[in-house]
Amino acid sequence: MRQSQLPNFVRKEFPKDEESYNAKILVRAGFIDKLMAGAYSYLPLGLRVLEKIENIVKEEMNALGAFEIRMPVLSPKENWEKTGRWKSFDALFKVIARDKKEYALGPTHEEIIIPLSQRAVFSYKDLPFSLYQIQTKFRDEARVKSGLLRGKEFLMKDLYSFHADAKDLDHFYEKVSRAYFGIFKKLGLDAWRVEASGGTFSKYSHEFQVFIEDGEDEVVCCPHCRFARNKEMFSSKQTGNCPVCKSSLEVAQASEVGNVFKLGTNYSGPFSLKYRDKNGQEKNVVMGCYGIGISRLMGVLAEVFHDKDGLLWPSSLAPFQAHLLSVFGSDAAVNKKIGKQAEEAYKKLAAAGVEVLFDDRKNKTAGEKLVESDLIGIPVRLVVSQKTGDKIEFKERSKEKTQLVDFSFIKNYLDR
Amino acid sequence: MRQSQLPNFVRKEFPKDEESYNAKILVRAGFIDKLMAGAYSYLPLGLRVLEKIENIVKEEMNALGAFEIRMPVLSPKENWEKTGRWKSFDALFKVIARDKKEYALGPTHEEIIIPLSQRAVFSYKDLPFSLYQIQTKFRDEARVKSGLLRGKEFLMKDLYSFHADAKDLDHFYEKVSRAYFGIFKKLGLDAWRVEASGGTFSKYSHEFQVFIEDGEDEVVCCPHCRFARNKEMFSSKQTGNCPVCKSSLEVAQASEVGNVFKLGTNYSGPFSLKYRDKNGQEKNVVMGCYGIGISRLMGVLAEVFHDKDGLLWPSSLAPFQAHLLSVFGSDAAVNKKIGKQAEEAYKKLAAAGVEVLFDDRKNKTAGEKLVESDLIGIPVRLVVSQKTGDKIEFKERSKEKTQLVDFSFIKNYLDR
Numbered sequence: 001m002r003q004s005q006l007p008n009f010v011r012k013e014f015p016k017d018e019e020s021y022n023a024k025i026l027v028r029a030g031f032i033d034k035l036m037a038g039a040y041s042y043l044p045l046g047l048r049v050l051e052k053i054e055n056i057v058k059e060e061m062n063a064l065g066a067f068e069i070r071m072p073v074l075s076p077k078e079n080w081e082k083t084g085r086w087k088s089f090d091a092l093f094k095v096i097a098r099d100k101k102e103y104a105l106g107p108t109h110e111e112i113i114i115p116l117s118q119r120a121v122f123s124y125k126d127l128p129f130s131l132y133q134i135q136t137k138f139r140d141e142a143r144v145k146s147g148l149l150r151g152k153e154f155l156m157k158d159l160y161s162f163h164a165d166a167k168d169l170d171h172f173y174e175k176v177s178r179a180y181f182g183i184f185k186k187l188g189l190d191a192w193r194v195e196a197s198g199g200t201f202s203k204y205s206h207e208f209q210v211f212i213e214d215g216e217d218e219v220v221c222c223p224h225c226r227f228a229r230n231k232e233m234f235s236s237k238q239t240g241n242c243p244v245c246k247s248s249l250e251v252a253q254a255s256e257v258g259n260v261f262k263l264g265t266n267y268s269g270p271f272s273l274k275y276r277d278k279n280g281q282e283k284n285v286v287m288g289c290y291g292i293g294i295s296r297l298m299g300v301l302a303e304v305f306h307d308k309d310g311l312l313w314p315s316s317l318a319p320f321q322a323h324l325l326s327v328f329g330s331d332a333a334v335n336k337k338i339g340k341q342a343e344e345a346y347k348k349l350a351a352a353g354v355e356v357l358f359d360d361r362k363n364k365t366a367g368e369k370l371v372e373s374d375l376i377g378i379p380v381r382l383v384v385s386q387k388t389g390d391k392i393e394f395k396e397r398s399k400e401k402t403q404l405v406d407f408s409f410i411k412n413y414l415d416r
Numbered sequence: 417m418r419q420s421q422l423p424n425f426v427r428k429e430f431p432k433d434e435e436s437y438n439a440k441i442l443v444r445a446g447f448i449d450k451l452m453a454g455a456y457s458y459l460p461l462g463l464r465v466l467e468k469i470e471n472i473v474k475e476e477m478n479a480l481g482a483f484e485i486r487m488p489v490l491s492p493k494e495n496w497e498k499t500g501r502w503k504s505f506d507a508l509f510k511v512i513a514r515d516k517k518e519y520a521l522g523p524t525h526e527e528i529i530i531p532l533s534q535r536a537v538f539s540y541k542d543l544p545f546s547l548y549q550i551q552t553k554f555r556d557e558a559r560v561k562s563g564l565l566r567g568k569e570f571l572m573k574d575l576y577s578f579h580a581d582a583k584d585l586d587h588f589y590e591k592v593s594r595a596y597f598g599i600f601k602k603l604g605l606d607a608w609r610v611e612a613s614g615g616t617f618s619k620y621s622h623e624f625q626v627f628i629e630d631g632e633d634e635v636v637c638c639p640h641c642r643f644a645r646n647k648e649m650f651s652s653k654q655t656g657n658c659p660v661c662k663s664s665l666e667v668a669q670a671s672e673v674g675n676v677f678k679l680g681t682n683y684s685g686p687f688s689l690k691y692r693d694k695n696g697q698e699k700n701v702v703m704g705c706y707g708i709g710i711s712r713l714m715g716v717l718a719e720v721f722h723d724k725d726g727l728l729w730p731s732s733l734a735p736f737q738a739h740l741l742s743v744f745g746s747d748a749a750v751n752k753k754i755g756k757q758a759e760e761a762y763k764k765l766a767a768a769g770v771e772v773l774f775d776d777r778k779n780k781t782a783g784e785k786l787v788e789s790d791l792i793g794i795p796v797r798l799v800v801s802q803k804t805g806d807k808i809e810f811k812e813r814s815k816e817k818t819q820l821v822d823f824s825f826i827k828n829y830l831d832r
Contacts, residue, residue, distance in 0.1 A: 007542065
């Protein structure tokens with residue numbers, strides 16, 4: 001992608017209307033744009049990161065044997081009345097249409113996926129199965145802050161599983177937990193599985209939390225054995241020592257990037273989602289639901305992967321693998337040579353299948369280009385300038401050292 | 417994908433609550449599910465088709481040099497008041513939040529993309545550029561009918577272009593039109609470019625229309641020279657002969673799958689989206705907008721590609737390239753051989769990179785499997801049964817002829 005063609009959303013200063021670091025840096029580096037509190041546009045660089053997160057999540061969902069679907073945003077009031085959530089779900093956005101009918105903007109999709117699944121569930125032979133979607137969700141939050149960590153509108157992966165009994169659900173629940181650890185590892189994040197309140201069917205649910213200063217949750221954790229529980233589960237006098245290994249517990253801010261929840265028959269009941277077992281008896285389907293905050297993850301990643309100069313994307317998530325810069329001086333003849341050499345490198349990298357962002361802009365100084373490159377945070381920076389001769393200057397974003405290399409070095413490095 | 421794992425959404429009968437053919441067949445064949453009038457879920461097979469349409473559209477947008485972004489669904493009332501559309505846009509869905517603030521659910525995104533683009537536009541050197549998104553759109557339609565052809569909620573590609581002057585817009589407008597013809601050709605559709613009303617900046621806009629019986633529009637067209645104009649543009653007494661070649665005009669129902677529109681400065685004006693020209697003078701940015709109805713296209717494709725037995729997807733859009741069926745009889749030993757042979761064929765096809773749907777279900781008869789296969793409409797059907805011996809029965813969905821073939825024949829056919 002050529003930066004001379006790309007509208008330049010990178011800013012010289014941090015935005016003044018943001019408090020959280022993730023929003024400040026992602027806006028300044030041109031990844032997102034704030035439309036209003038709690039709602040952001042994903043710009044070309046940001047959308048590339050978002051899609052890489054999506055693809056990592058999709059791969060693991062497909063490996064679980066889950067099937068991808070896409071449900072509507074709007075859903076009828078009646079569905080939400082069946083579960084009592086039209087009244088009880090505080091943050092439900094409600095819409096009144098011209099015909100006076102009322103709709104919810106989906107913050108979660110139990111009320112939609114259960115009647116949908118009814119068409120495919122008759123006998124125990126039709127179970128188990130699981131369906132997921134990656135979709136924009138809505139919450140009428142009273143306070144929105146923390147940039148991508150808490151919005152009125154955000155991207156979620158939500159998975160729903162359907163089982164004949166609690167044992168099969170338990171088995172799948174642990175399988176999803178393992179898949180979640182796999183996803184967060186691929187994203188370069190150290191996620192903890194944290195006990196949280198479980199509702200009526202199960203004592204606990206589990207949240208996957210990443211410890212960051214700006215996190216919206218407080219987590220009580222044991223650094224020794226990795227026991228962790230949401231602070232909300234403790235009364236004010238409790239905490240103290242780890243219930244597992246007796247080491248002392250710590251409390252830290254964290255951001256919830258995923259959760260797994262045993263719904264049991266709490267939602268299948270109201271919708272009469274039933275199946276016939278081997279003896280022909282009708283039973284309620286047993287369900288689980290499992291979320292991952294895709295856009296929140298982008299915020300968490302920005303909180304984790306940065307230094308004083310800007311972002312530092314892990315290569316699996318970076319919008320591009322390499323950032324190629326042509327740096328021009330004042331000598332027209334030399335500039336022509338630099339331009340030609342950089343063009344050749346760009347074409348060779350693209351032909352080799354490397355995702356490369358090419359800063360081919362002629363009206364930017366070396367200083368401007370280098371500052372922007374650090375802000376954007378692509379893992380490898382390649383500079384062609386008067387100083388580099390027939391070679392290319394290679395630098396990893398996370399290191400200080402630069403070296404003059406030829407094309408085969410770059411290719412080998414990126415293929416490693 | 418194994419059908420034994422996939423929840424079976426295929427139905428024995430057409431749904432009774434649908435009038436249009438596209439909704440009837442897509443629901444019956446398990447591609448979509450109706451949540452309510454005007455809002456459908458995309459089931460695993462349907463989402464695969466939708467994503468193939470998306471990818472064809474994205475390829476052509478990227479080839480135009482447009483950059484993909486993703487804007488929010490919710491947007492603040494103030495933005496819509498600036499252009500007067502908070503009042504004038506009849507089908508605008510409005511939401512009142514808990515804090516009493518009002519938002520629109522985006523039916524189009526001029527009110528969002530213009531303030532967003534302002535951050536990247538200062539001088540004529542920053543122009544031209546174009547940005548697009550593929551996103552769920554909302555319209556508070558009084559009447560929703562025609563299945564995927566007109567919904568409250570639907571998937572659109574919307575592209576916006578930004579230019580220094582009308583000449584540059586004109587040039588890009590024709591380039592987009594050519595890209596649109598390319599897209600519809602890849603989708604196997606004969607789309608006509610139809611003159612439609614153009615607003616204040618341009619006499620005409622253009623719609624891309626596909627002639628189908630259930631189409632929501634009436635188009636006056638000349639089969640001789642392909643002149644076409646939306647019927648709305650004629651007074652009741654007009655029509656008659658073609659203004660270009662004088663042949664007689666015809667009137668037919670059509671569905672609008674795309675449109676291109678010169679906005680000029682109509683929207684950049686209210687938002688003061690300006691740039692400085694070569695002489696340092698401030699001027700309004702000149703804009704165009706260009707839509708493609710992604711989910712509507714799925715409906716149009718179902719209207720165009722079917723026969724009495726079901727769907728007939730072109731291979732570029734089919735959810736899978738091949739549908740492999742194991743057909744079991746009453747002899748357990750023979751069934752074991754059939755099962756093994758079909759498993760081997762599935763693994764070989766998958767290893768060869770073929771997208772294959774495998775009907776490995778043991779509780780379905782030959783008749784049930786063949787009827788479902790015709791409904792789903794994958795271009796190639798492969799049957800392993802007692803009759804096929806060591807070979808595989810090969811049949812194209814669009815033809816009657818079956819033949820016994822070996823694996824290399826199938827591979828060569830699919831690679832062709």
